[in-house]
Amino acid sequence: MREMAVTGVHFLRNVSLLANLSTTELEPLAQRLISRTYRTGDIILRQGDISSSMYIVKSGSVDIRVTAADGEVKTLATFGPGQVFGEFALLDGLPRSADAIAQERSELLILTRPEFFMYLEQHPAVAINLLVLISRRLRFTLQRTEDEEHGGSTLAKIAELLVRLAERYGEQIDNNLQLAIRLTRGELAGVIGCPRSDAESALETLRQKGIIDLHGRHMTIYDLAELKAMALD
Numbered sequence: 001m002r003e004m005a006v007t008g009v010h011f012l013r014n015v016s017l018l019a020n021l022s023t024t025e026l027e028p029l030a031q032r033l034i035s036r037t038y039r040t041g042d043i044i045l046r047q048g049d050i051s052s053s054m055y056i057v058k059s060g061s062v063d064i065r066v067t068a069a070d071g072e073v074k075t076l077a078t079f080g081p082g083q084v085f086g087e088f089a090l091l092d093g094l095p096r097s098a099d100a101i102a103q104e105r106s107e108l109l110i111l112t113r114p115e116f117f118m119y120l121e122q123h124p125a126v127a128i129n130l131l132v133l134i135s136r137r138l139r140f141t142l143q144r145t146e147d148e149e150h151g152g153s154t155l156a157k158i159a160e161l162l163v164r165l166a167e168r169y170g171e172q173i174d175n176n177l178q179l180a181i182r183l184t185r186g187e188l189a190g191v192i193g194c195p196r197s198d199a200e201s202a203l204e205t206l207r208q209k210g211i212i213d214l215h216g217r218h219m220t221i222y223d224l225a226e227l228k229a230m231a232l233d
Contacts, residue, residue: 037108063078082197
């Protein structure tokens with residue numbers, strides 16, 4: 001029997017896709033989430049399944065795997081607390097492109113497509129924000145695939161994203177680059193698919209190293225070469 005999740009707004013605010021929603025927007029969304037616990041090795045999703053739910057990892061970890069035509073199994077990613085998978089199915093309802101398997105006892109929060117659309121009917125402004133964020137995440141993922149870049153730490157992914165933004169939207173001012181695109185920390189976390197706290201920690205590391213500086217939504221990049229080097233780690 002499905003059980004409605006009792007989830008604190010504080011936890012949801014650290015979820016990458018939801019980091020910029022207000023308390024007023026998060027509270028009704030939390031009421032629509034379903035909590036389910038999986039044991040080690042349980043298959044959450046199978047490649048080719050028809051399913052349209054998004055999953056948020058509350059505790060534990062989940063591997064995303066694909067099986068090639070020759071039978072080789074490859075792990076594409078591992079998601080931990082605060083991370084999201086299956087979000088594209090909320091929009092397109094297409095068959096799953098990979099397996100999702102619990103690597104340890106894991107509690108997941110599930111948002112079904114019907115509940116998602118009913119929520120958006122009541123909060124239409126959220127729809128625009130989420131669609132933009134999902135679009136940015138997809139664009140970033142496709143760019144990484146084209147460059148054959150895989151894995152990497154949160155710090156490397158943040159550095160890589162900032163390099164891409166700097167090269168496309170950076171404005172040269174006094175030997176420094178000012179980013180013309182204004183992204184919140186929550187939006188940066190949403191694009192690379194990590195918890196907001198992890199993105200904030202990575203940005204603080206870059207700031208302490210003197211590579212970037214943050215002023216609200218404004219960002220200055222002092223050392224693009226070093227940022228590129230960190231993106232390769």
